[in-house]
Amino acid sequence: MFEAAELGQKISKEVFKKEEPKLRQELLSAQYELKKQSKFPVVVLIAGVDGAGKGETVNLLNEWMDPRYIETRAFGLPNDVERAMPPMWRFWMNMPAKGRIGIFFGHWYTAPILERAYGEIKTAELDAALSEIRHFEKMLYDEGALLLKFWFHLSKKLQRKRLKKLAADKDTAWRVTKTDWKHFELYDKFRKISERALRESSQAYAPWTIVEGMDPEYRSLTVGRTLLDALKKRLKNPEPPKPMLPQLPAVARVKGKRMLDTLDLTRTLTDKEYDKQLTKLQGRLNLLLRDPACANIALTLVFEGCDAAGKGGTIRRVTQALDARQYRIVPIAAPTDEERAHPYLWRFWRRLGKRGTFTIFDRSWYGRVLVERVEGFCAESDWQRAYTEINDFEEQLHHAGNITVKFWLQVSKDEQLRRFKEREATPFKRFKITEEDWRNREKWDAYQNAVNDMVERTSTELAPWHLISSQDKHAARIDVLRVLCDTIEDALKRARKRK
Amino acid sequence: MFEAAELGQKISKEVFKKEEPKLRQELLSAQYELKKQSKFPVVVLIAGVDGAGKGETVNLLNEWMDPRYIETRAFGLPNDVERAMPPMWRFWMNMPAKGRIGIFFGHWYTAPILERAYGEIKTAELDAALSEIRHFEKMLYDEGALLLKFWFHLSKKLQRKRLKKLAADKDTAWRVTKTDWKHFELYDKFRKISERALRESSQAYAPWTIVEGMDPEYRSLTVGRTLLDALKKRLKNPEPPKPMLPQLPAVARVKGKRMLDTLDLTRTLTDKEYDKQLTKLQGRLNLLLRDPACANIALTLVFEGCDAAGKGGTIRRVTQALDARQYRIVPIAAPTDEERAHPYLWRFWRRLGKRGTFTIFDRSWYGRVLVERVEGFCAESDWQRAYTEINDFEEQLHHAGNITVKFWLQVSKDEQLRRFKEREATPFKRFKITEEDWRNREKWDAYQNAVNDMVERTSTELAPWHLISSQDKHAARIDVLRVLCDTIEDALKRARKRK
Numbered sequence: 001m002f003e004a005a006e007l008g009q010k011i012s013k014e015v016f017k018k019e020e021p022k023l024r025q026e027l028l029s030a031q032y033e034l035k036k037q038s039k040f041p042v043v044v045l046i047a048g049v050d051g052a053g054k055g056e057t058v059n060l061l062n063e064w065m066d067p068r069y070i071e072t073r074a075f076g077l078p079n080d081v082e083r084a085m086p087p088m089w090r091f092w093m094n095m096p097a098k099g100r101i102g103i104f105f106g107h108w109y110t111a112p113i114l115e116r117a118y119g120e121i122k123t124a125e126l127d128a129a130l131s132e133i134r135h136f137e138k139m140l141y142d143e144g145a146l147l148l149k150f151w152f153h154l155s156k157k158l159q160r161k162r163l164k165k166l167a168a169d170k171d172t173a174w175r176v177t178k179t180d181w182k183h184f185e186l187y188d189k190f191r192k193i194s195e196r197a198l199r200e201s202s203q204a205y206a207p208w209t210i211v212e213g214m215d216p217e218y219r220s221l222t223v224g225r226t227l228l229d230a231l232k233k234r235l236k237n238p239e240p241p242k243p244m245l246p247q248l249p250a251v252a253r254v255k256g257k258r259m260l261d262t263l264d265l266t267r268t269l270t271d272k273e274y275d276k277q278l279t280k281l282q283g284r285l286n287l288l289l290r291d292p293a294c295a296n297i298a299l300t301l302v303f304e305g306c307d308a309a310g311k312g313g314t315i316r317r318v319t320q321a322l323d324a325r326q327y328r329i330v331p332i333a334a335p336t337d338e339e340r341a342h343p344y345l346w347r348f349w350r351r352l353g354k355r356g357t358f359t360i361f362d363r364s365w366y367g368r369v370l371v372e373r374v375e376g377f378c379a380e381s382d383w384q385r386a387y388t389e390i391n392d393f394e395e396q397l398h399h400a401g402n403i404t405v406k407f408w409l410q411v412s413k414d415e416q417l418r419r420f421k422e423r424e425a426t427p428f429k430r431f432k433i434t435e436e437d438w439r440n441r442e443k444w445d446a447y448q449n450a451v452n453d454m455v456e457r458t459s460t461e462l463a464p465w466h467l468i469s470s471q472d473k474h475a476a477r478i479d480v481l482r483v484l485c486d487t488i489e490d491a492l493k494r495a496r497k498r499k
Numbered sequence: 500m501f502e503a504a505e506l507g508q509k510i511s512k513e514v515f516k517k518e519e520p521k522l523r524q525e526l527l528s529a530q531y532e533l534k535k536q537s538k539f540p541v542v543v544l545i546a547g548v549d550g551a552g553k554g555e556t557v558n559l560l561n562e563w564m565d566p567r568y569i570e571t572r573a574f575g576l577p578n579d580v581e582r583a584m585p586p587m588w589r590f591w592m593n594m595p596a597k598g599r600i601g602i603f604f605g606h607w608y609t610a611p612i613l614e615r616a617y618g619e620i621k622t623a624e625l626d627a628a629l630s631e632i633r634h635f636e637k638m639l640y641d642e643g644a645l646l647l648k649f650w651f652h653l654s655k656k657l658q659r660k661r662l663k664k665l666a667a668d669k670d671t672a673w674r675v676t677k678t679d680w681k682h683f684e685l686y687d688k689f690r691k692i693s694e695r696a697l698r699e700s701s702q703a704y705a706p707w708t709i710v711e712g713m714d715p716e717y718r719s720l721t722v723g724r725t726l727l728d729a730l731k732k733r734l735k736n737p738e739p740p741k742p743m744l745p746q747l748p749a750v751a752r753v754k755g756k757r758m759l760d761t762l763d764l765t766r767t768l769t770d771k772e773y774d775k776q777l778t779k780l781q782g783r784l785n786l787l788l789r790d791p792a793c794a795n796i797a798l799t800l801v802f803e804g805c806d807a808a809g810k811g812g813t814i815r816r817v818t819q820a821l822d823a824r825q826y827r828i829v830p831i832a833a834p835t836d837e838e839r840a841h842p843y844l845w846r847f848w849r850r851l852g853k854r855g856t857f858t859i860f861d862r863s864w865y866g867r868v869l870v871e872r873v874e875g876f877c878a879e880s881d882w883q884r885a886y887t888e889i890n891d892f893e894e895q896l897h898h899a900g901n902i903t904v905k906f907w908l909q910v911s912k913d914e915q916l917r918r919f920k921e922r923e924a925t926p927f928k929r930f931k932i933t934e935e936d937w938r939n940r941e942k943w944d945a946y947q948n949a950v951n952d953m954v955e956r957t958s959t960e961l962a963p964w965h966l967i968s969s970q971d972k973h974a975a976r977i978d979v980l981r982v983l984c985d986t987i988e989d990a991l992k993r994a995r996k997r998k
Contacts, residue, residue, distance in 0.1 A: 032930050055822060062823045067815060068861050074824035080579050105824060174789070290673070316566060323554060324561045325573035325604060336837045362567050431531050 551712025
């Protein structure tokens with residue numbers, strides 16, 4: 001694959017001088033059009049061999065275009081906040097908003113390729129990482145991002161020559177580090193691994209462009225032209241891409257009985273039993289969370305449920321067991337304008353808790369496949385792909401030491417009506433019931449269907465759904481607390497075993 | 500002062516049981532009204548003696564109210580990102596938005612009091628810190644925040660008793676740390692220093708409430724009632740407070756000649772001289788920024804100027820000298836809805852660069868005293884107080900190792916007209932000129948007056964304004980680069996001297 005980028009391509013300085021002003025002018029116009037439309041972000045990845053002109057090219061792009069609307073991000077070793085988060089967190093936090101260009105030096109390909117080259121992971125693990133990357137980039141594409149990936153290449157001979165030349169000149173010697181030479185020694189290994197990585201991750205929606213890196217004029221014009229063509233093409237048709245075929249459900253659909261039908265809504269609890277259990281479970285939870293091993297776990301709770309199913313009250317019975325400094329509750333409402341300018345999951349990534357913290361989401365990323373699906377706030381293709389995206393997201397949380405516990409609180413249609421009426425009749429509860437609740441109620445069946453689909457497709461071993469009958473609020477609170485305690489206890493046991 | 504909180508106040512469990520449900524109900528209603536209005540945030544500081552029930556009280560507040568709209572934040576030692584920022588940064592980043600309650604354990608009083616008690620700073624420095632705090636809290640008040648500060652007190656005798664009791668019970672022993680005992684040994688010192696701190700920082704707009712900490716029922720009802728009364732009072736009149744008297748200008752106004760009049764707009768540069776100087780200065784800047792000492796400096800550039808004065812072009816001549824990975828440009832446009840829900844300076848705090856980085860603001864916090872003043876986007880009292888707030892802000896940047904360099908780019912009214920017309924006539928520049936530019940131009944004199952006020956009041960030794968004639972764009976670029984190089988060189992010299 002790389003041989004095609006070892007042909008010794010050259011462009012003369014004269015040709016370059018003639019081409020450059022035109023290209024520059026066109027790039028600048030395209031960039032301003034991008035900003036004016038503000039319909040999609042541009043994500044540019046810069047990768048490849050050291051000394052092949054990555055830095056120079058990016059500087060040139062910043063010079064040619066208006067650097068005020070370009071975000072160039074270089075990622076080195078993670079800082080201590082980043083280390084307490086899933087690896088992808090820092091890339092999410094630096095995603096450009098619609099209308100802007102983000103250039104990434106160091107990105108999601110860096111770690112897997114380096115780790116494979118240094119023998120820290122096996123080929124199978126590299127492939128697994130690449131598979132995750134494919135999903136991630138597919139999501140970016142589906143969210144409307146224009147994604148371009150440039151690989152700067154040099155043959156082994158030319159790289160040696162280039163590094164020596166840089167090291168010999170006192171003005172550029174600082175740019176050649178020990179690490180560069182160490183990487184050079186592994187050239188053949190890197191080449192093989194990189195080829196695999198590129199092959200496995202080049203997709204129509206996220207193509208790799210290999211750039212022959214020796215001749216500055218050639219590589220500059222190549223990258224500039226590629227970027228310009230992609231930009232111009234997309235600006236003509238800036239709306240998010242045509243929906244691709246919806247992905248298959250994660251779980252084959254069961255005819256007849258569905259998940260929610262299995263729920264026993266008749267379970268009740270006496271007041272006495274409730275008080276006894278509540279005290280016991282809250283004490284247990286408090287004790288569990290004081291375990292020193294919790295410092296390495298991020299606990300993420302997700303509460304979803306029918307309107308008036310008692311999410312708020314249940315959450316309060318959980319937090320009563322805790323010190324207010326230990327937890328954070330994130331109530332999810334309509335997205336802000338900054339959130340709308342980023343891919344869907346961005347607003348949840350930015351609210352994630354780091355290791356050692358306890359975060360409770362009152363409604364969550366599942367809004368996509370519930371309210372947004374039923375109310376038509378997003379296209380069918382958007383909520384269809386969300387199942388996979390969410391599973392990928394929760395898998396990342398899991399790998400970063402996160403325990404995700406998800407609850408669906410269910411009441412019957414009649415019980416909901418009773419509670420709505422009660423709320424309307426009680427002065428200090430009246431604010432809890434709105435026109436919207438009544439409107440949502442009319443779509444009861446559609447919502448129930450969406451919940452069943454959600455549970456079937458996103459209840460995974462790593463982050464299972466717990467369906468809770470909230471017909472009796474007391475019973476629901478006890479059930480939630482018990483599941484929570486059991487889950488944490490299991491996690492702590494596993495953590496101790498690993499030691 | 501503290502004697503009044505050593506009276507042995509008590510409330511019987513019976514009275515508490517009767518009072519609690521009422522208080523709770525009212526607090527909850529007030530909280531929901533706060534959320535519904537979403538007109539102001541509530542900031543609650545929790546401070547005082549260890550063992551006086553701070554944690555228990557906060558937990559109770561979270562239990563009484565809806566914890567989903569309360570953010571309880573405990574601040575320990577700063578992490579490495581926080582250490583690379585001005586000390587106030589982490590508090591700014593955790594400010595509650597309008598409609599929400601933020602409870603701070605550990606806050607802007609913690610460090611000065613601790614440092615004084617351990618003899619790390621002198622009384623004069625404590626007073627200086629308290630003076631800064633007064634300014635900061637005044638700003639919060641003026642921005643509409645409801646600020647409540649609770650000091651939990653125990654006499655020395657009672658604190659010893661309480662710590663011993665906690666240490667003796669195996670369920671609470673973990674709560675008494677070595678640091679608690681160490682602080683106890685310094686009780687008298689802490690008491691004296693705290694009294695000074697409270698006295699110097701209790702203001703009508705940010706009062707301290709001292710809470711007698713021994714009796715749980717008494718302290719809970721006291722804090723709950725105080726919070727409720729303050730909330731109810733403010734909810735009746737939720738609009739930001741009546742403007743207080745505008746603060747005096749930092750510099751007495753000069754009659755007749757003003758700062759902008761001193762600017763020589765006739766300076767020009769030949770193309771040849773420009774090219775020579777540009778190459779030289781860009782090289783010098785590049786070299787300066789490679790100095791290892793730059794790792795300890797955050798460089799912040801502010802560009803303001805008349806419309807069409809050439810800010811964009813000038814910024815590009817600066818960035819051309821740099822590697823794209825080194826700098827970040829922050830273009831300031833209208834605030835987003837999240838930004839509008841926070842105090843004015845929040846949107847700049849969140850974009851600040853940390854030590855070792857170079858951030859360029861294309862327009863800045865000065866919008867408050869320029870466009871917002873002239874166009875009437877904020878009240879007179881708002882832009883009047885902004886001068887002091889901005890000076891305080893830049894002083895904090897300075898103390899955190901920040902170099903702030905501010906440029907005003909000036910052209911004559913005629914030259915602006917010529918450039919507007921040229922922009923309209925040039926196809927790829929046309930997007931740069933809008934109706935708004937023409938409207939702003941009609942207010943030329945008002946803008947010039949605002950610029951003069953701004954320069955007079957905010958050009959400080961720590962962060963001086965540099966007035967640049969941009970009548971000849973080439974000359975302006977050279978002037979900016981030279982000022983920038985000189986400033987950095989000076990800063991590096993000073994940094995070396997300090998070593």
